[in-house]
Amino acid sequence: MARVYNFSAGPAALPEAVLKQAQEEMLDWRGSGMSVMEMSHRGKEFMSIAQQAEADLRELMAIPDNYKVLFLQGGATSQFAMVPLNLIGRTGKADYMNTGSWSKKAIAEARRYGDVKVIADTYVDDSFTSEPAAGSLAISADAAYVHYTPNETIEGVEFSYIPETGDVPLVADMSSTILSRPLAVSRFGIIYAGAQKNIGPAGLTITIVREDLIGNAMDHAPTMFKYETHAGADSMYNTPPTYGWYLAGLVFQWLKAQGGLAGMAAINERKAKALYGAIDDSGFYNNPVDRNCRSWMNVPFTLADPDLDARFLSEAAEAGLKTLKGHRSVGGMRASIYNAMPEDGVKALIDFMAEFERNNG
C-alpha cells in the first residue's frame, strides 16, 4: 500500500494517525463489541465520545462559555440559509463582504430572506485576488449581522485581519481556515465550518454560536434549521452524524498532540512560506493573490504555458501528488495544504515543481 500526498480542497486528506486509529477501532470500539457507527447516539459510549470531542474543541479554540458548539449536518451551504433565517429577523438587514466564490453564494442565499448590503467587493477583472482595506468597511448601524469568508477556498484569499464590527455580530464561514491557527473566538457572533477540510469527513458541520443570538428564527424556518433546536438538545434533537463526530474527535486529539493551534500555526506558516516562495522565485509558476492576503491553506497557481497543465497533472499524479487541478472557475492548479498535509508533502510538491520546470521551462 502506498499512500499519496492528496492536495484536494475538500473532502481533503486526514492525518494518517487518525485513519489508523479509526481502522483499528472499526469493528470494536474499546471493548464495546461495536463499531462507533453502530452505537446508539444516546448510549453512554457514544455520549462519552461526543462530550470529549466538544471539550477538546473548546480547549483547542479557547471557546468562551457563552458560546454553544453545535454538531450539525448539511455543510456550510446549509449555513448560508440558517444564518439569515436565525439572525436577520431582528432588523431585516445584513451586511456582507463579497471576496470570492463562497461569499457570492452566501450572499445569494441571504438575499432570499432580507435586505443584503454588500459593504465590500473585491471582484476585479473577473477575479478575486485581494482583501478589502480594514479602514474601508462601513458597517451599517442597523445590520443584524456582518458576514464574511475569512478564507476563500477557490481563490486562495485569506483575510489578514478580523473585521471590526462594533456591536454588530460578526459571522464567518471558516470552512477552510478553522483550526489552522489560534483565533479570538470572542470577536465573532457565529463561526461555522464544513468538516471536510480541517475537521473530519464530509457530512459534519460545526457551528459555534454566541448564546444571545439563539432563539430569533423566522416563523417559517424548518425546525432543523433553527439554532435553538440543536442548542437545546446538545446537537441530539435527531440522530447526529455520529461517525463524523467521532472522527472529528480523533482529529482534535491529534491536534492537541501537535501542540494545539499555536503548534499547527507554526507548521502551517512554514508550509505556506515554502510553497509561495518556490512559486515567486520561479519565472514559470505564478500566484495572482496579493501577498498580504495569501491563504495558508489553499494555494492556487498557474503555469507559464497553460498547454502544459495536463502534463503537469499527470506527471504529478505519477509522482504520488494528487488532486492538484484548480477549480474550473479559476483554472490552473491548486494545492490545498490543510493541517493534515505534512511538511514532507509540501516539500515533495516543491521538488516536483522544480523538476517539471527544468524539463519544460
Next chain:
Amino acid sequence: MARVYNFSAGPAALPEAVLKQAQEEMLDWRGSGMSVMEMSHRGKEFMSIAQQAEADLRELMAIPDNYKVLFLQGGATSQFAMVPLNLIGRTGKADYMNTGSWSKKAIAEARRYGDVKVIADTYVDDSFTSEPAAGSLAISADAAYVHYTPNETIEGVEFSYIPETGDVPLVADMSSTILSRPLAVSRFGIIYAGAQKNIGPAGLTITIVREDLIGNAMDHAPTMFKYETHAGADSMYNTPPTYGWYLAGLVFQWLKAQGGLAGMAAINERKAKALYGAIDDSGFYNNPVDRNCRSWMNVPFTLADPDLDARFLSEAAEAGLKTLKGHRSVGGMRASIYNAMPEDGVKALIDFMAEFERNNG
C-alpha cells in the same frame, strides 16, 4: 475482540462483512492511495463509488426510471419539513396518518406549512398498537399528498398493506423498513429514509422522489431543502456525506449477495416469527401490538414484572446482547432486528429470554 449482538434501534448494527471491508480499505481504497473519506466528491474514484451505489439501490428496489434517488443529509426529521415545503404548495392541504411517535412529529412539522388533516389516528389508551383499517381511509380529493409511516420504530407497528390513494401522491417515512422486503415503488410519490437503521451510518438520508413532484417548492424554502436543488445536481450541489454514501454502497452489495430483498424478506420473516413466537408462547413476556401489524424490524416487549427490567438488561449485556432497552416513551424492552442482525443473534436472544424466565419467572 468479541463482537456483541447489538439490538439498537438506530444507529444500528451493520453487517460485519461491510465493516471488515471498510476497515481493509480505510487507508487506501483500491490502490488510490487515499481513504474514501479523503477523496474529492467530484473525482473519478468517488464518482464511480457514488454511481455504483445508486445503480445497486435501483436494482435492489426495482426503482422505475421516472424516480430520482437523492443522497441527502439531515435525517428523516429534515424530510418532515422538506416534504411539505416541496409538495404542499399545490393545494395548501395534506392528509396524514397518525400511527406512532414518528407520525406525530411529521404531522407537527407539516402543520407549520399548510392545512393538515389527520385521516387516521390509532392513538388509544396512551399507546399505538394497531393499524388503520384499509377501508377506513378517506383520502381528501384536494390533498397535495398523503403521508404515513409504514413502520413505527418506537411502537413496533408495521402496516400490513400499502394505502390506496388514487391520484394523490403517497409519501412514506420508511426509515426503519426500507430494504427489509420487496416493495412496489411505483405506488409511492416519495419514499424517504434515514440511513442509520437499514442502509448505513447516521448522517445519510435517502429520498426517492417521482420526478413530476420536483420543482414546486415554497418561495421561502432554503435552497438545500428543495428537491430540485439536489435532483438537478446528482446529489452533489454541495459536498455530500461521501463516507456514508460509500458505506451504503457496501451494504447494497452485501444485500445483493444475500439474494436481494426477496432473500432478506425470507430471513427477516423467520427472525420475526421466531421472536414473536417466543414472546407469545411465554406467560412472562408480552408484545402489545395487534398480530396483523407487528413489525419485522422492531420488537418491543415487556416483562411480567417491570422491577426485573434492570436485571434483564444487565444480564443480557453480560451475555453479549446489547441495547435492548425500550424507548422511554413506551418502556420495557425493544429488540431491533434489522437486516444486519443475523438469525443467530435472534436465536441467542430467545435462548437468553427463556433462561431469564426460568430463573425469574
